[in-house]
Amino acid sequence: MIVGIPKEIKNNENRVGITPAGVEALKKAGHTVLIETSAGKGSGFEDSEYRDKGAEILSSASEVWSKAEMVIKVKEPLAEEYGFFRQNLILFTYLHLAPEAGLTKALADSGVVAVGYETIQLDDGSLPLLTPMSEVAGRMAVQIGAGLLEKPHGGKGILLGGVPGVKPAEVVIIGGGVVGTNAAKVAIGMGARVTILDLNANRLRELDDIFGGRLMTIMSDSYHIEEAVRKADLLIGAVLIPGARAPKLVKEYMVQQMTEGSVIVDVAIDQGGSIETIDRITTHENPTYIKHGVVHYAVANMPGAVARTSTLALTNVTIPYALQIANFGMSEAATGNISLARGINVAAGHVTNQAVAQSLGYAFMDGLEALKETGLV
Ligand SMILES: NC(=O)C1=CN([C@@H]2O[C@H](COP(=O)(O)OP(=O)(O)OC[C@H]3O[C@@H](n4cnc5c(N)ncnc54)[C@H](O)[C@@H]3O)[C@@H](O)[C@H]2O)C=CC1
Numbered sequence: 001m002i003v004g005i006p007k008e009i010k011n012n013e014n015r016v017g018i019t020p021a022g023v024e025a026l027k028k029a030g031h032t033v034l035i036e037t038s039a040g041k042g043s044g045f046e047d048s049e050y051r052d053k054g055a056e057i058l059s060s061a062s063e064v065w066s067k068a069e070m071v072i073k074v075k076e077p078l079a080e081e082y083g084f085f086r087q088n089l090i091l092f093t094y095l096h097l098a099p100e101a102g103l104t105k106a107l108a109d110s111g112v113v114a115v116g117y118e119t120i121q122l123d124d125g126s127l128p129l130l131t132p133m134s135e136v137a138g139r140m141a142v143q144i145g146a147g148l149l150e151k152p153h154g155g156k157g158i159l160l161g162g163v164p165g166v167k168p169a170e171v172v173i174i175g176g177g178v179v180g181t182n183a184a185k186v187a188i189g190m191g192a193r194v195t196i197l198d199l200n201a202n203r204l205r206e207l208d209d210i211f212g213g214r215l216m217t218i219m220s221d222s223y224h225i226e227e228a229v230r231k232a233d234l235l236i237g238a239v240l241i242p243g244a245r246a247p248k249l250v251k252e253y254m255v256q257q258m259t260e261g262s263v264i265v266d267v268a269i270d271q272g273g274s275i276e277t278i279d280r281i282t283t284h285e286n287p288t289y290i291k292h293g294v295v296h297y298a299v300a301n302m303p304g305a306v307a308r309t310s311t312l313a314l315t316n317v318t319i320p321y322a323l324q325i326a327n328f329g330m331s332e333a334a335t336g337n338i339s340l341a342r343g344i345n346v347a348a349g350h351v352t353n354q355a356v357a358q359s360l361g362y363a364f365m366d367g368l369e370a371l372k373e374t375g376l377v
């Protein structure tokens, strides 16, 4: 198969869809790899390293998109890239379609087969291609939040861990999955007082066991969310219902009750955000705004700022799936691997993820059924 990797174009997105090790793996399996020049630069990979492993370096994104049978990316395509879509092109990347009506329409109208990393799901419900970036973003959420609590960044001027004789900050995390757990690890490590809310009682039990009483676990409902948000110095949004738009759990009146200079980091912004006062996606270039005296951070590609770590962690988990698609073809690979089949979001003009279809008002079609219409092997 001809596999193409364009340079990412989102604001400060320094990750890339493949490492030289990934090129080596694809080449050994007999595939052709085309990479846009300097695509790996932001992650510390030079063109020469890819060339040494057998990749062909192309000078433009349009060449990569038009020659490739499968495009491997990191972030969802931006409007400037929609013109590259064509029938039966396989697109393998993060998509987060529920809040992206325009992208979903463009994918469906053009007949792209779009596989979203974030919806590839194992039988136990885990999301193996989301996990490493959630680990990164969860850890980052606390270090970013700690910085924003400093006065020059708009915060109330408190040190997350406090000092002897002065109490530490209150960190409240809504969602105790991968992001939430990693945020808790860092926040506890920095000496903060941590509360996690989740609506899965078993998850709260696991967290209690993992952290041995060093954090407070609370059942997530509107009463307890309001109570926790009111006392939070740093609030982290970390909920997920796979594929679906994030529920707006923190209402505007709750944010109004937070003390001035508190900070919100809504990691769940890539699924539309879980905080009512987050009405826009922010960028690494311009990451915050202040509303009701509270600093809001809503960057949808947080791991892009620590691109070297993130690219290595991401490609560790994506390349085995990319190899399956390249080796067997999209239909056979998805038929043989139900977890991969769950990742198909759009095929043959149909929306094939139930939660995305419901969020955007499309009729749902099973991914494997839709693949039959493509004629792809
Ligand atoms: N902004 C960024 O750069 C990044 C964003 N993310 C996003 O972070 C979000 C969280 O991801 P993960 O932690 O990997 O998901 P996860 O599936 O591991 O955890 C989500 C947790 O939310 C809980 N939850 C669902 N509804 C809830 C509710 N009403 N109240 C409280 N808890 C609730 C679930 O029980 C689960 O424990 C996702 O939207 C993901 O895409 C991940 C990486 C980077």
Ligand SMILES: CC(=O)C(=O)O
Residues within 6 Å of the ligand: 075, 094, 096, 118, 130, 133, 134, 270, 300, 301, 302, 303, 304
């Ligand atoms: C998960 C995601 O959206 C990211 O890593 O950018």
